[in-house]
Amino acid sequence: MASAPRTLDLLAAGAGVAAAVLGAGLGELTAAVVAPSASPFAVIGGGMIDIAPPWGKDLAISLFGTNDKAALLVGIAILLLAVAAAAGVLERRRPPWGRMILAGLGVVGAVVSMTRADADVLSPLPSFVAGAVAVIVGALLIARLRRPADAAGTATAPETPGPTRRNVLVLSGLAVVAGALAAVGSAAVRGGAQAATVVRSALRLPTPATTTPVPATAELGIDGLAPVITPSADFYRIDTALVVPQVDLSSWSLRIHGLVEEEVVVTWDDLVALPQRETVATLVCVSNEVGGDLIGTARWLGIPIRDLLARAKPTADADMVLSHSIDGFTASTPLEALTDERDALLAIGMNGEPLPIEHGFPVRMVVPGLYGYVSATKWVTELEVTQYAVAEGYWTSRGWSARGPVKPASRIDVPRAGARVAAGSTVIAGVAWHNHVGVAGVEVQIDDGAWIPAKLATAISADTWVQWSVPWDATSGTHTIRCRATSATGETQTEQRAAPAPDGATGWDELTLTVA
Template identity: 50%
Template structure:
């Protein structure tokens, strides 16, 4: 083993890690996808990484932040595995100790997930055991490159050792890929997609108002008034999408209530359903960002459930709890003030997409998602803000997050080729549950000009706006600001997304020829 090159040793370490990860996948089919080491460790990173790092990830990768995290975790694992391989080439015990340390991390990460039990440690343990075996085979067992069972010329021994080692690498790596993909395929077969397709949503007792003519300006590069499901933003902490069977799903309304409730999915569908257009926004949305969307939601009014449960005096917070343990805290008063806060079961005329909370999620107009839009919800617990901090509050975010008035320029884009003359300037503005009174645009710091507002379904959705600009050649700066129905104009001062949402005027630079 002592003559094994560093390159071969590093490769052996990486292959051993691939074997460990691949072998863990089919085991995780039995224990749950969140117990797979890569996902469990990634989830631990999500929960513990400093908030500025998390915000950097969202800003840099947007809705691909989870993919970036998993890829980054895999690359870090590969680098550590290569180091363990080099250490093992000198002393096998050192490399095996490294694998044991990573196994302990995987076990700890899996066991700290909400709802975990002792069986969730199995994927990391099985994977680590087979990874250690692979490392031994490649560096100390029958596949090591410098094994020489009988005297022969050095060049011949070296060539045969290289073939044996690389053959073993190929076989082990190929096996890891096949087993890993097989486990992933089996996990896919256990998804709830078939159950979702079987759901038939009843017609709403209170249908959504029709979208008024002209609400969608239908301009190229301007987002549509209604966001299709496939294009709706997704920001949450779930590295793997929870698979919740609607037949076994239950909702508990409990805590500081006089009459606790428990409902099945069938119970929920049997209630009078309300359909409404509501625009949801993420608190991580930067000025001019796209972490916002408007959809037609179908669901049961949360107010009705709370009235039935009877909140006790002082229960000023409703904690929505997801199946994976994530929590958000919503003011009880907001959920009972008459706005269309829903336990949603449908989105744009179909059952909720799995990644958007199937079978049931919360939708609350006028609040950022981190305090209101719990996906895969299984509990509504009445408590108080003084007694409980939801997931994001200890991480530096405000306990209550009303949506701030914002506006955005979609047309033109900074990279568009613009020709002098009349140029349409257009975008969207939002002040959910207050409504947008006006939108103004200015060029190069000049006077503000009134834009034309398109009609909207209600104050709970965004609104499109447009303005015709007589553009002259040169470099220009366009800015936009909105005023809500209460007469409050969005401030110019730039504020980051933390702790309760970004502020500032969206500003773009364009070139006109």
Template identity: 50%
Template sequence: MDAGARPLRWWSVVAGVVAGLVLVAVAELVSLAFSSSSAPFVAVGGGFIDIIPPWVKDLAISLFGTRDKLVLFASMGLVYVLLTGLTGALGARRPRLAAALLAALGLFATIIVLTRAGNGAPDAIPTASGTVIAVPLLVVLLRAVSPAADGTAWGRRRTLVGVGALGVVAVIGAAIARGANASREITRRAAQYVLPEPASTATPIPQDAQVDLEGMPPYVTPNEDFYRIDTALAVPRVDPTSWQLRIHGLVDRELTLDFEELLAEPMIEKHVTLACVSNSVGGDLAGNATWLGVPVRTLLERVGVKDGADMVLSRSVDGFTASTPLEALTDERDSLIAVGMNGQPLPRQHGYPVRMVVPGLYGYVSATKWLTELTVTRFADDTAYWSTRGWSERGPIKIASRIDVPRSFATLTPDAEGAVMLGGTAWAQQRGIAHVEVRIDDGDWREAELGAEVSDDTWVQWSLRWEDATSGDHAATVRARDGEGELQTDEEAPPAPNGASGWHRIDFTVG
């Protein structure tokens, strides 16, 4: 055997990877003309999210936070490179079998695409197109890098450089297409409508609601900084001109509204703090915003809810469902079918054009984005996406408090009077926060000063001036008491099945 044959067999691995990348690049480019979930990585990743145990999801969020989707895509890419590389290695001796395996991989992805909610037969075209191009390309590449096709040294070098260049082009093409899919703008559509004037505006936010302490988060979370945790690997592309909301189930009469009809409904404005059930103690998966929308109870009154109903199953265009207790949508808390966020149309990543906002409940049972359907039903008759995966059905938000300043392991410099400042945030939606207490090391609990409270449904910022600060290493612990007198529990619990609990503690140094 020629001494160059063994290195060339490694080029069979490269050929497999290059063909696989071409499949993805073509599919991603073609998917721009179809639904966001027609892209193979999005569809397969969505299917993976649907079947993983809840603890895996919690682990990913605890480790990577809002970057969990990026990590999933990177992990999928690594697995895909390994699979296509192994396919190429097999093709060094059996190119037809390698082609069949790549075709099977493309067929598998196509089937997954067809199973995603809202997808139809046309959405299979992107992955099918990529497969049709990549399979014969793999055969050509395997022949080109085989020892029998080496030819002269110059010819061999030219062939290998060509395969490598095609791989680079495929990587760039796949990256550009994925980026174009991920950042596909809808500002043109959003600009086609102006948010209606609300029938009632939100309570003005007092200036002293914001604690004046460097490092504190803004009282109102900017749209671009608001946390995003959902099951959608790609933001659904929803055209408001064809969007509809259907309300049906245990009702006297069904109701279907298009977007213009929804905008014509009397709307109200509310400040509401939302929190994710996956938020760990002291975590940042919570945000406060001013929402504009139609009170859900007005539409439920219009359809007439039948006796015996106790739940509303909301559905997203991507198939996600949430089970919201009926009383949370019909009482005086002003749950909203929202179209605006902080004075702007909903950002696409936060549910454009329509989403749910329900004060007092974790998002997994209430905050359905890209809303398209409300089914009035019973907990005994229907289950939602996460309630079938071991999470509790009703999801009331627990009392929570955290230390924002200082950050863990930070060093604080005392002021001229020898004092240092601590600050943070606390929330207990529907009950409000009455007190926040901070303990330095193992000392007594100290009452923190609260910023102005805007409503029971929004968080409160707090500050504590530690006047007798001593140099060295210290720990700080925070706890809160809600407006009904309940003290935040120190019993530690993970996010599953109904939200984390415990007191937030940090270590810091006074220099």
């Protein structure tokens, strides 16, 4: 008896998925061996990040926060499996169109891989492997689901007897298992091949020539309040790198060029031989929503960028520095922000240790007062002195504002939104910042009452956030609490709500809670 078309379609869809899983797994394994940055998933994901509009980036970060990359990879996997399932059905019904779709996925991955900044001659190979394996395995499996034909092309036997269907099911399962094992193997190979991680663990940082002291009174010691220095493991990470670059110290160099009188090239040994400065600075992502946690403060060790720019001697018509990452990301930073008195660093250390790999090892930029998308380039390899009229950074070319100064803001950490608080004496506390300007005061409003001045901890500097607190005699009922900061220049945080795009979110942080 002929098999029901629905059953055949389900088997074909499963075969298409199995072929894609095996192809993807072997493609990832190939990438791990010959071209780690050309992982098929990372290539496609990077391409999607590149073409994403500002609202798309904002939506992803607002929904998933620092898990945005994992969410993107899961989304890509789901999309590719759906396409593979459709290709399997199409291959059974209208061959060779299903094979062409699977082959097209491999070709697209290979083409996109060649557009990446770190592409080389082997970059297309993992995607080609993924596509070729998917085509071959898919064709072999789905061929078993079609009726045999005589020389004239007329079907001569019923479609797919039971044992053949079971064979297709078993073989599809084996392909899925093999693809999963190949993916696990690729992760193991990458882990064993991450030379930068090994080098970093053995690296000893030079002693800083100057440091920024952290007063004991910078910390209020309130449970639930963000610590004034953010542990490296808790520091937010937002960038475009789906595969974290592994940079070889022996070949790393920084090139300063463009509108300069003298091009300068600095190696790692050159950099660590220079007098180091340890400073404390707060970094904030432009995608940080009001009350969000895409912000952190760390001790940074490095070289003032102005010292290296002084060697290169920017010309009078230069007004911007376009920094380049090894992964192709660029940021457009105002030249004056890198040459004024602020501690803009080429950082090599974070919280007393070499930079974590995911935070830019071996060298990244730290520029107080600017959102990260125009200043905090990780894995930096070039500083191109240029003009805003001539060049744009990665995100500014996608609609974000050109200069990105941080706006005054504050956040409530204690109590948490939706919390149940016991009536009586308690505390409201949080952090406030206006990077490179400083915070003069914070006020808290409970329900629609008068604004209450908060007690400020001692600020480390104008480049860091500051903790604040207000005692509260909480009464039973539901209450709304909001806060606002005033900067050292007298600018008060605006009540007007605005989304992060194109130049940073605004509004007062507000929460509602119940007092029992």
